[in-house]
Amino acid sequence: MRSSKRGRMSARLIHSAHSAIMALICAMLHWSMGGLTMSDDRRSFRVRGLCRSRWRSILCCHALILLGALFSAPMHAQQYAAVVLPVPDVRLSLAGDVKAVVRQSDGKLVLGGSFDLVGLEHRQNLARFNTDGSLDVSWPALANGTVNALALDAGDHLYVGGAFTEVNGIGRNALAKLGPDGMLDADWNPAPNSIVNALLVSGSQLYVGGAFGNIAGSARTGVARVSVSGMGQLDATWNPAPNNSVLAIVEAGSNVYLGGSFSQVSGTARLRLAKVSALGAGLLDANWNPSADAIVNTLALDGSGSLVVGGVFFNIGGLPRNCIAKLDPAGTGAANASWIPASASFGCSVRALAADGNGAIIAGGSFSTMGGLSRNNLVRLLDSGTVDSGWNPDVQMQRYLTLVGVHAVLPLAGGAVQVGGNFDTVAGNARFGSARLMPDGSLDASFSAAIDRLGDVRTLAFDPISGHTYVGGSFELVNGSQVHRNLLRLANDLSLDGGWTANVNGPVSALKVDQTQRVYAAGAFTRSDLVVRNYLARFDASGVLDATWNPNPNFFVEAMALSVDESNLYLGGAFTQIGGQSRNRLARVATAGTGSPPDSWNPNANSSVLAMALRPSDGAVYVGGAFSVLGGLARSFVGKIGNDGTVDASWAPNLNNFVEAIDVDPRPPLVKRGSAGSIGVGGDFDLAAGVAGALARNGLVNLLPNGTGAFDSLQDASPPTGSRVQGLGAFAPEVYPETLNWICGTFPASNGSSEIGLQVFNAGGQVVIELPVALDEGISDVIAHYYFNRISQQSNQVSTGSPAILVGGSFTLINGQARKGLAAVQLLANQLFANSFE
Template identity: 30%
Template sequence: MVFWLFLLAALTGHAQTVLSMPTGLVSVEGQIAAVVVQADGKVVIGGIFSAVDSVARGNIARLNADGTVDATWNPGADGPVAALALSGNTVYAGGFFLNIGGQPRTNIAAIDATSGLATTWNPNADLDVLTLAVSAGTVYVGGDFATIGGQSRPFIAALDATSGLATGWNPSGADGTVNALALSGSTVLAGGSFANMAGQPRANLAAINAITGSATSWNPNADNAVFTVVTSGNTVYAGGLFANIGGQSRAHLAAIDATTGSATAWNPGADSGVEALALAGNTVYAGGRFAHIGGQPRAYIAAIDATSGSATAWNPHADKRDVITLAVSGSIVYAGGNFVTMGGAFTGGFARIDATTGIAAATPQIFATPVVLAFQAQADGKVIVGGLFTSINNVARRNIARLDVDGSVDPGWDPGADDQVNALARSGNTIYAGGFFRHIGGQPRAFIAAIDAITGTATAWNPGADRHVDALAVSGSVVYAGGRFTLIGGAPRAFIAAIDATTGMATAWNPGADHRIQAIAVSGSSIYVGGRFTHMGGQPRTYIAALDATTGLATAWNPAADNFVDAFALSGNTLYAGGRFGHIGGQPRGRLAAIDATSGLTTAWSPFADGPVDALALSGNTVYAAGLFAHVAGQPRANIAAIDAGSGLATAWNSGTDNGIAALALSGGTLYVGGIFTSIGDYPRTGIATLTTPTDEIFHDGFGLHP
């Protein structure tokens, strides 16, 4: 599972003028990404949410055994919580936050289970923590980080449970995200999206000696990502996106012999990704995105016989979206995810299900701030909005909408996506959309679609990807798509593809990347790409590359970033880049850089942001940057800044938000801002807002005054 994550950075300055367009979004059901059950029956939940049963709770909460909110326990994380683990009186939390339990803690913390306060344990991960496992005084951690516990530990580490320092255990050579960890005796099992682990080629699943940190000979060799791993005796259960694992064809779910690494005969066969597993006796509980598993129709959640591989009669039937996390305690199955209903009841992202009947018990309602992830301005001044929401200004719209020039919702345009929209692009009268959806514009469309800008219906164009699309760009008759897919337009394409805008088929252009694509920009015969890859177009290219539009091969242009590149903006011969990097083009550049589009060298422009930059926009001599930061160019700027394109200095324009920004777009003199914030420029705005952009005529004293 991938979800957009941001942190809180609550700084304020002179308020930028916010236009009067109606921009409030009503609350939607929150996402639960992690669940752990305490010995006393209380349940700790983590994810992305702002309230539980109308009780304010920031992304982490504890429920009493009867399902009510524990009023005495409130650590309050300022960013998403993706992983939880228990050890005695300590709750370990991982995710993408800056503060939790009343203390500054970057992406990982230990919380006192009695007080809800953070302990002194502080490993300080530089990027998100996605999975945790605890054993005998050691906390094993996986995610996207490069440093943790004071040491370089890319993607996987072991931390001393007392000091928080990284131990000597170091499976060096890990080259991709670790999504799941499981412990089995003296072995640490790791699943994720990697090609190498602990100095050995290990595709997406590996076993590591818990003493030495070396990879064992066990090698199931999964052909796609592994999201979840659990063990029982001599069997390792794995779920993910794979079609082959352990030497056998196994669709998304498999049982693997813990000694040989071969898949057993157990073969439930899911029709889409498996994201969560839990074991109880002879039953394997599975959650994910599937509609069929174990030979039966089962929507997103199922119980599977551990002997036969068949689905049992247990059938809670989740509605609308995936199940991300599962836990079993006694006669209750706890499920968390993006769903709205489960077991016949409205549950809103968290459910307590009877393990016998499949009926959901009374469940608290989880609410979250809506997310706006993408904009696309039309020639007529209307703006398309994409993200994860159920309404805009109290007008029902699912994940995609259009705003008229006055900011009101266009009443005649309603494509209605059944899941998150990550990316938008436009060509004439066609709007291209990418994301997590399976239906949009009234038609089944897997992760990518073309929408008629007049009617809002999906056109016949239907490339059909096997996993989500995160970036789009259009050039002439070609639609460039990037994301996490390995199949699109009827052909195998690793993370990036060129699709014929008429037929929907993949062209022969096939650069092939080794990891996710986050950003695409087109300039003449060059296709610039950014993301998480280390190889692209047949060459080693770390996180940023230029591809030949004819051959698909990487050009000699090679700025070589040292961390992820997530956003681009082009101006003439200058490519502006934002992301997580500290160095790019051979120079130190704090998450923002300007790169010569011909030579690949960085210019002298160096604003330096102290947190990730996820969106960029250009207007004349101004570069707008947004994301997750608190300072830019030495000035306090909460998540958004206007930077002089010549000097690299922050201008006086200063509109702070109380949470992260994911998308920017300019239309005329208006800057559209999207994210998960609830206020901007001292005005209440939930998820989306418009700001004036300063010009010589209307700029004054830090305020853009609307003419």
Template identity: 30%
Template sequence: MAAALATTPPTASAAVVLPPGPALSPSADSSFWGTNGRVVDIVSNGTKAWIAGGFDYVGPNTGRAVTVDSSTGTRIPSSNIVDGTVNASAPDGKGGYYLAGDFSRVSDLRRQGLAHIKSDGTVDRGWPASAVTTTVIVGGVAKAQTGSVRSIAVAGDRLIIGGEFDAVNGVPSARLAAIGLDGNVISTWHASANATVNALAVAGDKVYVGGSFTTVNGAARTYLSRVQLLDGATDPTFPVSTNGPVYALDVQGGATSAQDTVKVGGDFTSVTSSGAVTTRTRLAAVAGSGAVLSWAPPANGTVRAIASDSATGTTFVGGTFSQLGGQNRTQLGALTSSGVPTGFDASLSGCQAPHTLKSTNTLPSCTVEVQALQITAGTLYVGGVFTTSQGSLRHDAAAYSVATGRLTSWLPMPGARVRTFTSLGATTVMGGDFVSTGGQYRRGVAKIDLATGTLDPTFRADADNMVLDLELTADRTRLYLAGTFMAVNGVVRQRVAAVDATTGALVTSFAPQVNQGVYTIAVRQSYVYLGGQFTAIGTVARQHAARISAVNGSVDTTWTANTNGPSGSPYQGGMVLSLAVAPDNSRVFLAGPFKTVNGVALPDGIAALSGTSGALLPKQLGGVHSCSTQHWVVALKISDDGKRLYGGDVCPDWIYQWDAVNLSQTKAYGLNWSTACNAGMQGTLEVNGTFYYGSHGGDKGSGGYCWQSPTVHTRISQQRFFAFRASDGALTAYAPQFDSPMGVWSFAAVPQGLLVGGDFTIAGNRNTVAQGLTLFRGTP
């Protein structure tokens, strides 16, 4: 039950008063916890911050490779922060290990795709094989960039690597290479493939190779091959191929290479050996002699990982299938030595994927998958994309007893996909897409303790889809949520909800039924203003904008502001994308691709309305630029004193500051100033005379820029984050860097500094890993 609340809700939140202090640091605070997905809104009361967006996890920034306790999953502290995806790992035989993937740095060290970590846990600074590159053509010029290492295998005095690259330390190496354990490329080893190598396995003096290639060493070898460990030459005695990509290999070495047993997983439907074609659906076993074995359990989806337990003869298989060997098995199953499914059922379910370029108002589609398997000392370690297993929370990583098939207590809690494990005995190396481990499950909404930068565990308000906007009441007791969700804490709430700001418990009296997405809200006095794509609230028709009671969610029929416009994408019948309300409730501003408000034509896609009735005010705002027929504002922000209104258009990405009091009464279009950026408006904040602007703009030096000022049209190269003088729109020098195509979405000024939310995984500079949320200390 929700906590008891006053029957009259308090007014909207006032601005946080910030004391004078040091200038903002250009570096992000890496100790501040982040998320595993987009943060689209932040509100704060000065001691706590509430965040909303497309995430289901909050945790510390640990980088994409960690060492955890093999029994508990507790992370072993380390300064090795890997900035990019880790695809593979392997022990070095001396207590250390190798990492391979798509990364470019390990903490402050340049390491392109490959790194060696010594037994004491430090990066091997003297190991030279740290520049795995591929050549791309940019503007007609060949440019080397970090390659992708997909698989590695240690054998004797060398490390075999495979992936998508064409050089290692400048030595030409087409998707395959051998590196000495001293880190030097072995120049006498010559193997190459014409497309990506996904999997490697070594048995005796042979290297098995699987991937998406059709030739190895210039000869036809479709998706599967075997080369000599000594020199990389193709082994002609293994004439086996598949008719689709190979992603997984599991090899049990025999007395001779002909007696090896090779289990193969991927996306094929047949295996060919010496010209004879045998049906095999995504799983097969072949002998080292090339003979196709009878072990033939089919999978109805891609197989990504295989691991066999030598003690029991059981083979575990992971991927994206839902059936294995004719039995229902969700992405993970076990097979006997004869290929019959065992009773093992991991019952994996749930998943969360980060946003890319689209799906801004809903969660992206996500598929449960298993990517990594390892068996060590009777325990099966499983990594991939999932939320629960056997009814218990196991975010993207789990461990099971091989003997019983039951979950162990191992709980490392990574924030995203796990791609690789390497056992070091008492500890296990884990790598993948995740930026964080050891965090907590929180979906769509979370509360952060500003003093510690960590999750406040007392608050829980999990939503089943995106939370797009938050409003905190002035007395800080109630938090309003809006978005595309249909339930909060498992209770039906159709796109709008109110929760206790301390605990997250639902306010049971507030339950409006909104028939489509709510993209923007504002709370003033006893009202909640809504904007979005909806056309009805309960039985009351309201076209894309409405005002409802903050107490019980009933529609205020005295205020009407129906918007209309063209149907179809991107217009959606004239939806409201953003709204802003004056502090005294006298004026309401709407933005979006609408053409009329209450039947009155209004071509600029921005409207100034009466706070009393919703009627259009006599004076409006304008000056909105356009690209072809696109001619509207996508985002609004009103200053805390209600005097200035900021907006950004759909195209060509202009920024506007309007007079929010006099409107167009004293100046053309009501404009104080406007300036241009190659960067659409997302996050906004005005504080202490500075207007902070977050965007999805281009990269610095490659399309990301803003004008120096509204009167000086010199392009200043920046990316995704801009700070302007609020008085005249001049660009300031404060410009921390962020990665990711969709960039920065939200800001909040807090006593500790400036909170920034978005899609990024790198913040401030290239050395600081921080996903979704970060803090810049100082005074905004």
């Protein structure tokens, strides 16, 4: 169990005391038996009034009494203290999403969005930057949820809208006001009851658009106007009343333009666009009705007063227009017939628009072409509607399956532009979340801060030959500056191996290393650099992609196992084809050649396979996941497959939810005692008492390996209700002689303010270590590490040093130490005696 610092010190003192006492007793016995002479000048030692023989007898008697007292008491099992090692201490992150940018009167920029980090600094969804592009570390503002919109008044008070419930640790639902120093206004609190998407300051009033139905204590759907002062009092008169969300607001004179997902305003049909009065009750313009056929995300006025509209529509203002159009601000709101006749790439989305002050419009979003030219997610449109052919920042995301694009655009003095969004590359250079552009569209190197969100580790693999550790997960950046996309390697001292640059463009869920030091990576990716590799790739020890081996599954791979001779690789996931052959969620591929299936092994699961383990003795494969049918047989989330691909007709445990981890013949079976050879199974299930034995089974169960796969009656405990087990493991005898095994995942802690991410058990099933993580965090994978246990490959000699484990997951705190998703933990052993000294 966990020990406090005082507890660990006490244990060491007790251990030292025992050692000293034992040494003294041994010395007494030795001397009493004639083996010790105590003298200054080689003369025999005599005690006044006693001869040597009688003194020896007395000491011997006392020593034996003391020994009897010590050894007659029962001895404790080996106890351990967990120490988080100084390495690795890396910060793994992904590109954040900047959704709003504003410029203060002093030139400083405020960015809002969805992010956790700016470089190596914690910044939760809000950050301010100095004019030189450096982070303003003195500005304290933060929000506990996504920031969608920002606005400034004449006094540099900042209005923040989004999907949060706290700002600066104080309750503020979706809307807040900050002073120029970043401190929360204690009085101003209109408190809308749902998300805010758009803000616009107009003199002493603030327009608020979003998905709310109530604000400042009154019914208002989608849009409202409140005072910028006092408590944020609602304008009781102005109420256009759209029937759904407002995403964009622009004011021009006495008119206000609204864009969003609504279909009515003031009870009158208006499809996603409306023009209302800024005066009185906000009456709807009876004539202006461009009618977009899909959502409008953003609005902007160009230099001549026309309204530019961006979204996901295909028709607007009576003309076909794909995601962007210019409308007449008067009359019926007709679309400009000559502006961007070539439109944009099919299926695009425009999410940010701004006039640059030089007659052009900067448009950002998700698209690959505009006006017939290649333009990735950002474009400059001239007043004529043609694309500026010389301005091409080329904003991209090197990740698969993510909402890529530019979501905020802010023109700066002199023609520069600040952009924000969810991207990681600008003009071929790494830029995460935000970038500053020169007037010609080239990258301004003065703004290089990475706007990130925390990544996570999902899988670990250790190579005992080289001592390297491989890490896979969902991350792009290490320590705020080094690009490592979803894969990295640690040197044998656990430091980051910066020279190993293998990468893939999506999360890695499973890793294996073979005896030739080739690394297999599986997950949700589609390429490595510019080479297509769908969901499965192999790299050599130098990190070079294997150009030939390409089994090419057609969807995610979640689990892998190597055959004993390493000629075959077993795969589980969500795929339905491998190498062009039908393979439903399970496959066996060759490790030679191109990696095609070598035979007809095809167990055929009806849903995703998330875990697998191969039994070396006979090649049986145990699999778990989300399936209910395996090989045509009913199998609830777990099954056994023979070496020939036939599902075992008898082995049929009945679980009630997903299986995420399987371990074959752990040492001994996991959690408490179990039968030799049983199968440890972990997941998100909860089996009531009487279903799997006398006790409930929460996230973990031991199954007998043969026969019907019965629940192991010797398993006498399980994690608490609500536990989710994502990993199982044990120290192999050649790594550490003491029997230790573990489970990892998320387990409710008794204090309710944290989670337990890891439990380590001894041979008797007692918990010897618990590692707490912060609430709602967890540990996904754990491996035994040789950092403190070097093995002689020739003699197989076991080191008796303290064992170490490497843990990976989604955490920011482990055992009280700050670590971001990856940590090494040394287990320090103490042998304690149960006596009065304790």
